[in-house]
Amino acid sequence: MLNKKHIGSNFDSFLEEEEILQESEAAAIKRVIAYELQQKMIADNISVNRLAKELETSRTAICRILDPENTSITLNTIEKVAKYLGKRIILSFA
Secondary structure (H helix, E strand, O other): OOOHHHOOOOHHHHHHHOOOHHHHHHHHHHHHHHHHHHHHHHHHOOOHHHHHHHOOOOHHHHHHHHOOOOOOOOHHHHHHHHHHHOOOOOOOOO
């Protein structure tokens, strides 16, 4: 039988009730960062090693950034990636 507990509620409410909203949002943000960086690397025909040098970091760090499942990323790293992508960071607490 269908659980009617969540019928009519929005998906964010469901995730919040399951206590996984923040985790889900962090994973979604990280996936976007990884995807955008990967697309820029393809467009610029740049290797992981070259990007590591440009961002003044290690190849391993770039691999972690490109891994959409790894949500460990510092604000400093996000800022470097944003600059490379020609973007700026907008942070808000809601």
